[in-house]
Amino acid sequence: AAEFKMGLLVTGSVAENGWNRLAYDALMTVKKKLGAKVSYVELQQDPASFESAFRDYASQGYQVILGNGFEFQDAAVTVAKDYPDSYFLISSSSIHQGKVIGINLDSSQPFYLMGVIAAKMGKSAGLIGGMQIPPISQAFGGFRNGALTTKPGFGIGRVYIGSFENEVAAKEAAISMIKQGVDFIVPDADAASLGVYLAVHEAGPQIKTFSVYTDYSKVAGKNILGTYIADYGAGIVRVVTGIKNGTSIPHSNVTFGLGDPDVIRFTYNDNAATPVPQDVRKYVDEVKSKIIAGQIKTMAG
Amino acid sequence: MNTEIFLKMENIHKRFGSVVASAGATLEVAENEIHALLGENGAGKSVLMNILCGVLAPNEGSIVFKGAPLKLGSPREAIQHRIGMVHQHFMLVHNLTVAENYMLGQGSPLRLIRDRSELCDRIRALSDRYGLDVQPDALLEDLSVGQQQRVEILKVLFQGIDVLILDEPTAVLTHQETDRLLLLLRDLVADGKTVIFISHKLDEVMRVSDRVSIMRDGRVVRTVKTAETSPRELARLMVGRDVLMELPREPVECGQVVLSVTGLSCNNELERPAVRDVSFEVRQKEIVGIAGVSGNGQSELALALAGLLPAKSGSIKLNNKEVTGMCSTAVRRLPLAHIPEDRHKMGIVLSLSLAENVILHRYTDPPFATRGLLRFGAIAAHTRELMRQFQVKASHEDVAIRNLSGGNQQKLVVARELARNPDLLLINQLTRGIDIGAIEFVMQEVLRQKVAGRAILLISTELEELLAVCDRIFVMFGGRLVGELPPDRGRLEELGLLMAGNTAEAARLAAATG
């Protein structure tokens, strides 16, 4: 049989912690687990170049190409017509059109849990986003819903720094929120998130946060109450294995949520200065099972 | 006077590329005298003095100073030998104070300049001693030109020099300031210093100097004792080159008035009055000259007439139509051609081709442009025609004009402007920097234009040029027209005196001869 090959397109650099890193790690997991030949390319923020990059991989016989971001979907749909043998996976896209399949991490679910915890334990919360794009506004929506369901009127501030790279701005935003009395701060800003953890760490253990997507406990171990780890690799491996073996081809777009514990995990950090108390944990567990059961719509409203 | 030679520059040669600025000049200066240096523009006075103060190195020649040969590598070394110079263009930094200007380049770079009070005191003391009225804390840019001049002089004195060289120090001064300066020079000599003084103004030279050397074409042609000469003789020595081309001149009747200027005043770029209440007329078939030493407002007058400098008051009429206050874009449409003073700055665009330079004013006019597009055929044909008529030596009309010699550049400018068929031809420095063959040629061409019916205003610092072609000559001094003369070679001295601002002496002379 022909060698199994998977390609990855990202905009920006995989060197920085965050969104592209997640996809890069997933690619490496596929390489390790499935023995695939893999390649990736860091494109510039230029929609015009997406189509030719897809085409370059597809024409070289890559069976699976992952475009890391909704902005890749248009180009994938166009190229898919010419290359019926390749699958095009698109991160955070609701698309399902032939072999173009959207893959989503439903971050609003873990963020909903964080919102619940924040509302139970804190005075007010601040959210710091990179840019106003769907995965981020959905996650923030989940947080808001979780917090407000638990404690109506709970104060939540939101800042977009306008970049996924500007750690300095993220840090400034966090500091200014802290000084204004916010005691829970959660970032979703890719590489720039680091700035938030630095600010939280410098501010002291009374400020609380959650580690999002990757483990930041090395930076702010005392402040992080819980960690939301997204093992995108596990999810991708699952989908790609299905495609490779022809066993399970997704027939709609794929969304990973709390119901996929191999992909999305939310764990507590017991080394925090003020760990989440047991009664809260119990309540959160209940909420979690309701989310998995579909009784709570984290994104509603 | 000492028998030992105090200062002697011998057989000095200095070349800049193909330009010979100094061609074996020999100058002897005695101790404790005021030695004046006279000569036309470009005679090589500044270059010779720059060599003496270490700014330029000569290609050949030697200097003997106080009995020993002097080799200078830099102005600093000259200062160490107690020779200092006040340059024609001030070497002062405008955003520093006087004291800071004096400190410039002195001592180690690491030195602090915090404690200035001692320095300021010394400056004040020296200033008081010569009555210079220099305030050490004043910012240079707040000072008038006259004040800056004194600052420059004091700066050199402050460095403790024995030989003071002044390059046209009075060119920018008012009468009163000039008087003060001349008194100062005498004071300095009384203090045991030696002064070399470059000037174009004869009366100053007569009043202040002990001896005078006259330079021409890079050589010193004569040194005389001031007491044994007269302004008339000096004027003759300066301008009396008898290599004149007698251009054939048929007498022609003047036509109607083309240009009429009344009460025109305007400021220069630094917003200082430059042209004061100037009135004159130029008629068809007439060449009116304006003579004067540069810096007396001629440049500003030309710019104002060409619409490139706003008039402060007065009026300019062209063909009886008021043109004062027109912007330069509108002036382009007037029947006026202008040969500017500085061809590199204004008259040509060095990196464009000859052909492109020829259409500088007429780039939108037929036949050179139709419907907004340039017609290269017509332009090239026209350029070639001009090149042929004016014997412009260039291989092709498409080469960049930068590749031409200055004379050929000027010929092209003249050709271009004449070809515009203007009613009024405004010329500022017709022959500057061009060789004799070219001079003769363009002058003849200007005469032909006159016969053809144009009104011509010729501004020049070269008397020869004016005498050769003009019908009437005005002399400009200090922004005013101070006299009008016929182009009579017999009245050369009078002309020289007027140019030097010596109106009284000139009037006496006029009365005597007239």
Next chain:
Amino acid sequence: MEHFNLLVFLAVTLAAAWQTATPIIYAAVGEIFTERAGVLNIGIEGTMLIGAFVGFATTDLTGSLALGFTAAIAAGMLTGLLFACFTVTIKANQVVVGVALNLLGLGLTSFLFRTYFVHTGSGVPNMPAVHIPILSGLPFFGVALFQQNIIVYLSLAVAFLARFVLFSTSFGLTLRATGDHPEAVAITGRSVVLYRYGAIMIGSSLAALGGAFLTLADVNQFVEGMTDGRGFIALAVVVFSRWSPVGAFFVSLIFGLFYALQLELQAQPSLGIPYQALQAMPYILTILALVFVHNKQDAPRTLGVPYNKA
């Protein structure tokens, strides 16, 4: 309670402003040296990136912040040397060389970062804040102004030191004269070329230091293109401050203030201003600054003009 909030708000904003302004202060003070000597270096954006990267890489390798800063400054000097070669010796157009330098800075740092740091993803140790005794204990403003890291404090010192060097030493005097009337400097026997080289290298090394501040003292990571226009804002700061280092310090602070303010304002959801409008504020302010300070008088007279020896 109201008062309390307002004071906290002020103090916090001020602290953030200073922190944000710091790299701009270094770059602007450096550029003042360069421009005072008659050279316009628009390549400081690229130079800052080089400083940020070299500082980061060195500290990542050696673990030493001091070495990181030293290497960044050295890299800045080398960059300045390159710029000076082209603009002073070859006498090339300063704007064009500056554009090239910005491209090189962005390209080189991104290239090397992707080549060598793609698999590490780790940060470097961060510079600790220094709490100034007594003062840091002051209510409100103690936290704001006296609990910053050393590089932030140094920015004030550098501004005053620059003023001292420029206006109180013979070196500074000659440097300023070089930008105004190079011939006047040349006749005193000092080398205009040498002074311009020196001024450019001082400017570039300060810009690089400002860049290194971003990676070593603000956040502990290098991010491609992380200077994000700070170098260009510094250029405007120089004009606005009328080429005065201490002025540049305060003008930068105003920029920092606006920057901090836009983040503060975003966090107030009730305002309903699109966050992009707030983000654009510093850039609009820069343009306004140039409009309001439009007199050419203060600019060094030979700014941008190559010096030709007679």
Next chain:
Amino acid sequence: MDDIDIRPPAPAKLYLYDISTSIRIRSLQRLRAIGFPIAAVLVALCAGAALLAINGFNALDVFTVMIGGVFRNIHSITEMLLIATPLILIGVGLCVAFRCSMWNIGAEGQYYAGAVAATFFGVHLNGLPAPLHIVLILAAGSIAGAAWAAIAGLLKIYFNASEIVTTIMLNYIATIATSYLVTGPMMEAGVTYPQSTELPHALRLPILLPHTRLHIGILIAIALAVIVQAFLFRSSAGYALRVVGINPHAARYAGISVRRSVVLAISISGALAGLAGAIQIAGVDFRLYQNISPGYGFTGIAVALLAYNRPIGAIFSGILFAVLSAGSVLMQMNSQVPQVLVFVIEGMVILSVVAFGALGMRAGRSAV
């Protein structure tokens, strides 16, 4: 006066510039026009190769992959031409600004302005016949780009604000404004992606080669390069711009309005950058995103400089940079060399262009 030395008039100088020198000058000019850019690119590529080698890559392999990949088939060539299109347009526009000594660093922002206007008129205007509508879109893009650039021109002539700083600030403002528009007023209805509604199919630029994306934009770019070349060197207005750029004193003397020329020059360059943005929307992207340019506006500067500010030369330098840019993606796919290397090569190209220019000026003092 017998003691005045009277010398005969010096003979008229013999001029050096005869026919043979003319040939020499012209061949020197030709050498400079073609030889210098080629040499500059070679120097820059060598520097890139050195950088690769130092960092452990096989430079020869990398360049083979890069160049070979771009020209491996008709498809890859058309993809390269798609990148060349905006580069040529922007480069051609910058030739005009630079010829007039306006340092427009803001083509990036003007490109965004053009793209926004094009999208707006493409999406929100209905009922026009398609060809007319397309023309309108492109015109809107050009006008928006010109207007965005004119801001800097006007600030320059009225407030003496450095166009270098203002154009850069306008870049930031344009990208931030675009980000606002696609997340707010211009966001596609019904979905949550920060992108605008898609342009109707009828409004897409006609395709040149079936089964490729190559649209008529490249022809527009080439045609405009020729037109702008003619404008600069064959029209009265272009002549006036060049005179202003070389010698503003002479321009004033010639009765050319320096202020008007300055604004005109930067507006033309803005119009072309805006047109590039509009063509990109109508030809490739079909909708607006937050980020639509990989720095075309900055690469365009290198395109213009490498062409020594000659619009027709910009066709070739635009293609060269497109090859580098397209090749750099292949280079990363196949050799895992970070594609940002292109920026390094661009910077090196500019520096060597400058160095060769200076050397040329010294070798023979004729026009560049």
